[in-house]
Amino acid sequence: MSIYTTLKKASTRPLPFEHYTAKDLWNDPHISEQMLQYHLSPDLDLASRNPEFIDRSVAWMAKRCGITPGKTVADFGCGPGLYAERFAKLGVQVVGIDFSESSIAYARSEAAEKDLPIDYRCLNYLDYDSNEKFDLITMIFCDFCVLSPVQRSRLLSIFHRCLKDDGLLVLDLFSQHGFEQQKECSVYERNQLNGFWAKEDYYCLQNTFKYEQEKLLLNKFTVITENDDVREVYNWLQSFTPETVRAEFARSGLEVVDCYGNVAGDDYSQNSGEIAVVVRKKR
Numbered sequence: 001m002s003i004y005t006t007l008k009k010a011s012t013r014p015l016p017f018e019h020y021t022a023k024d025l026w027n028d029p030h031i032s033e034q035m036l037q038y039h040l041s042p043d044l045d046l047a048s049r050n051p052e053f054i055d056r057s058v059a060w061m062a063k064r065c066g067i068t069p070g071k072t073v074a075d076f077g078c079g080p081g082l083y084a085e086r087f088a089k090l091g092v093q094v095v096g097i098d099f100s101e102s103s104i105a106y107a108r109s110e111a112a113e114k115d116l117p118i119d120y121r122c123l124n125y126l127d128y129d130s131n132e133k134f135d136l137i138t139m140i141f142c143d144f145c146v147l148s149p150v151q152r153s154r155l156l157s158i159f160h161r162c163l164k165d166d167g168l169l170v171l172d173l174f175s176q177h178g179f180e181q182q183k184e185c186s187v188y189e190r191n192q193l194n195g196f197w198a199k200e201d202y203y204c205l206q207n208t209f210k211y212e213q214e215k216l217l218l219n220k221f222t223v224i225t226e227n228d229d230v231r232e233v234y235n236w237l238q239s240f241t242p243e244t245v246r247a248e249f250a251r252s253g254l255e256v257v258d259c260y261g262n263v264a265g266d267d268y269s270q271n272s273g274e275i276a277v278v279v280r281k282k283r
């Protein structure tokens with residue numbers, strides 16, 4: 001591909017959710033190892049939040065949702081099990097679901113070492129077809145927002161099927177206020193994020209697109225390595241307000257009971273960068 005064609009393709013705005021590259025992002029051998037380091041770094045809130053926040057979050061979710069020993073929790077997109085382990089230490093039965101092989105391998109070895117009976121499953125949560133029922137389902141770090149409307153509707157029907165009648169779902173979402181703070185931009189950088197994208201030397205072209213009508217953000221990364229490999233990664237982020245999340249969940253038979261500023265139960269305000277919701281089945 002000529003330089004002109006590569007640059008033109010990199011700066012082309014796709015249709016909303018035209019490409020889904022999550023699997024490449026989380027399962028590429030090199031990138032997923034880098035991601036794992038980000039998850040585990042206590043100083044970087046890039047793939048997971050910091051340990052103090054996670055401690056506070058699990059304590060709050062357990063209290064808010066009445067999660068006591070023997071109850072069941074499913075963590076969708078559990079990553080290396082940072083929340084799952086803390087729930088298991090409370091005597092809860094935990095299922096962790098994630099399609100990143102390196103995260104699940106790490107989570108399993110940690111659980112074995114700490115003697116925590118966590119059931120980790122390496123699979124795409126959009127294909128989760130079990131009929132198990134849980135007291136609490138979690139999905140944390142705004143992972144719901146990377147999905148298209150069709151994928152979100154599919155996932156909500158999975159949540160609906162897997163929640164006990166009095167069970168609760170807790171997840172966090174990118175807020176419309178957060179969306180409004182973002183600007184469209186185009187940058188290029190050699191070895192962006194210190195070798196995150198490839199083992200070899202590379203240039204990364206990052207284009208940020210805003211879709212005003214849909215209130216949708218896209219960070220599109222085009223990585224060109226010294227071997228002339230070109231890879232595109234699409235990082236979609238759908239933003240929500242309390243009203244839009246209520247309406248979307250209601251269409252899947254789910255009711256938002258409360259909104260917070262994060263999954264540690266801090267207050268929600270118009271200026272919050274995210275919205276955390278506690279959800280139950282419609283009665």
Ligand SMILES: C[S@@+](CC[C@H](N)C(=O)[O-])C[C@H]1O[C@@H](n2cnc3c(N)ncnc32)[C@H](O)[C@@H]1O
Pocket residue numbers: 022026039047048049076077078079080082083097098099100103123124125126139140141143
């Ligand atoms: C931003 S990370 C958050 C991880 C974890 N919830 C935390 O906060 O520490 C998103 C996680 O979701 C997983 N993931 C993304 N899409 C997925 C899918 N379709 N099926 C299963 N896991 C997925 C990724 O592998 C990654 O571990």
